[in-house]
Amino acid sequence: MKKRTMFFRMITASLIRRRSRMFIALLAIAVGATILSGLTTIYYDVPRQMGEQFRNYGANMIFMASALNEEGLTSDILEQGLTQIPDSKIVGCAPYRYETVTINNQPVIVAGTDLQGVSKTSPYWFVDGEWPSSNGQILIGKQIAETLSCGIGDTLLMTYSEEAIENPEQPDEVPDRGLNADAVNIEFTITGILDTGGNEESYIFMSLEDISELTGEGPYDVCELSVSASSEELTGYVDNITSRDLGITPRLVKRVTQSETTVLTKLQSLVFLVTIVVLMLMMICVATTMMAVVTERRKEIGLRKALGASDRSIVVEFMGEGMMLGAVGGLIGSFMGFAFAQAVSVNVFNSTITLRPILVPITIVASVIVTGIACLIPVRRTTEVNPALVLKGE
């Protein structure tokens, strides 16, 4: 008991009395530990954070009515399908209904959709003007806007009738739309022009309520989903939904999922390798600093030996000192590392990360081991030396 108290007193006294030197060693360990915990946190967080960035590419899964499903993709069926995917994984969901209507007797494709969902599934849509905010407002593709030569603020009169759609090539047979009893005429205001560089530019987009008013109720044609998950998870969801026979055929948008997996794997292995290289070098840096600090105390070791201390007791004392430094440095470092990872996350990805408690003990243990090994080598070498020689100074 007494021995142990003495041991701790020796360690703490030596740490406190040689304050500046110990501070240097502690700093080195703390920086090493900061890098260890910071980079590991970032490494684990990169797939999630980058995955969110990849959702910019738009929907990676689509739901369609399966061949046997006669009702089509109704909102009930869609709802059931969505319950198979965890809410937290769904970034956005946009069901679409496509109908053909006529404007000035010209056929035009109109898509009814949940416009808020679209802004999440297709963040790359560039809208000149504003997104529609109330009923009676529409978003018009750039190409079709040029053909119809209309701009923001203009109104378009759309006509929907079963007959006109069935015989679109002879619109002249219905000279006066008013005479057609089935036809629905609604005037819409253009609030924005859509620029995507893709097919969307030749469609007109409106809310689901508006399209129901214009063309009557109907099932969705397709539902786009943006799911933040790895390709294995996505395939899992697809298999699950297919096997449950909900009347939905889920499909993965290969271009998005496959490419995302490729790029994400590369990015993660980049961060991984960088982490390994940085860690390796930092560990060696910590070790050389500790070696320098211990080598300096050869005189003290020689004196102890001359006074009759055993090699073992000297090694144990120095190791105890080093490990204590390692533990304190590791503790400081693990929190500084978290602060660094948090700063990276906020600056780069605009989101926060949660502390991984498991990293704190791992960091501490790693720094204790590194400092322990770093101390052991010079202490060992010193104890082998003849005390008389050491004390003499050479």
Next chain:
Amino acid sequence: MFLRMVKGALTRQKGKMVMIAFTILLGASLATAMLNIMFDVGDKVNQELKAYGANIIVKPKDNSVLEDLYEVDGEDEIQSSYLQENEIGKIKTIFWTYSIVDFAPFLETTADVNGTAVTVTGSWFNHHLSLPSGEELDAGIVGLRSWWDIEDGQWLDEKVNPDGIMVGTTLAQTLGIRAGDRITLTTDNASKNLLVVGIYNSGADDDDQMITNLDIVQELANTGDLISSIEVSALTSPDDELAQKAARDPMSLSVSEYEVWYCTAYVSSICYQIQEVIPDAVASPVRQVADSEGAIMEKTQLLMILITILSLLGSALGISNLVTASVMERSNEIGLLKAIGAKDGAVSSLVLTEILITAVIGGIAGYFVGYGFAQIIGKSVFDSSIEMKPIVIPIVSVLIILVTLAGSIPAIRMLLKMKPAEVLHGR
């Protein structure tokens, strides 16, 4: 005498100096590796993002929406305007020609296969181009459709199978076609007997279609050397304010802004340059690809910059720590020098010279070790070497010298303040 003392210190205290040099080597290699990777990561990630396909689409100017509309109605496609096939090569003559990674022309038509009407697309697969500039390259959809799964057979090779065709998986199932079969495509203009080289799965609408060599479709559609669109995959810089302003109207820029914009690989400036060489065309960015690429590259670069800063800080602290420790250790020697009458200036220049010589040796060795690390990372992650950026050399040298000085000067000053008698006495 000064040189002899420095030399003596360096050779006699070999062990200690080697340790300092080693630490500096580690720090320098870390800094070199991280800086090289940081400067190159944009290009590398950009290359990877090419997996998403074309980010620019070139269409004829007057191509109205008529095509899309009539297609819906089941009518024959009436495309009012086309691009000339011989104009495609001009894409490789623009200012940012090295940014153009791949491109392919497209032409679609409807043909009859055993009584079923199918959409047939004509394109290049691995088309060999010899440019007027003397450059030779292979362009085509093999690179632009990297996500396609070839379920049966293989990619079409233009040289091996000039009469080959690839069929989408859904269509292949409907028609009962497998790789190796021969099918006959008939239109009003021509009839072709083609060999099915591969069945592809694209996970999109293309699965209901067929794709074959461009000239076959041109014959089927009787369009001569015309094409309907070109897809271009280009390496681009992320958009910033200037690019957004230019995208609205390039003419609104001032002369100097215009120069900067024109000479930066923004997607909008590349589009503009394509329109300059192909006058009847409209080149527009495919926003799904172009915008997302910009966002992802920006994030990756920022991430790497922050990691680099952390490692630079870490290596700086590591080096200055060790330098401080090693200078403090020499209190006896410095005390002795002072006791026999050395001036403060002489003592500090002696110690500093020794440390700096060690630092330079360590730094040079570290640069090459770090370059090696960067190459290992480049090879294993991106399968290509990391470009050696000259700017890294001055950055690393300045960093090493500053850090060494910052580590040694406070320690030297502290030692100089001590009285020689006290130092020599040992406490």
